[in-house]
Amino acid sequence: MRSAFRKPLSAAAGGSAxxxxxxxxxxxxxxxxxxxxxxxxxxxxxxxxxxxxxxxPLFPAGGGEPLGRSEFDRMMQQFPDGGPYG
Structure with missing residues (x-):
């Protein structure tokens, strides 16, 4: 097919908004x-x-859900303020 007969892509050709x-x-x-x-x-x-x-892999399923209170408390015990991680 010759390129003269190809229809340009709308995004490349500045198609409608x-x-x-x-x-x-x-x-x-x-x-x-x-x-x-x-x-x-x-x-x-x-x-x-x-x-x-x-x-x-950078955005696993369910990764945007907030922590529940029990999960937050568990993490606070595991990584307390002032510990080796902060």
Whole structure:
């Protein structure tokens, strides 16, 4: 297929605001460049599925849930203030 017949991607071609808002580019770039420290060539070669697989170990399922009181108390006993960790 000749490149003259290819339709450009809407995000690359400055498509509508709704089309470009469909993918969170700012967040993906922050994760890729900032957290994973990927080089631009490596980041732009990745598919969204590959990026998701790369960051999955950094955000385990359930990692955003707050501690319960008993878990907090257990950690306070294990790591008291003024101990070797702070």
């Amino acid at each position: 709704q089309a470009s808002a469909a993918f969170p580019w700012d967040q993906a770039m922050a994760l890729g460049f900032g957290l994973l420290r990927l080089e631009p060539r490596a980041f732009w070669a990745m598919t969204p599925i590959e990026l998701a697989a790369a960051i999955k």
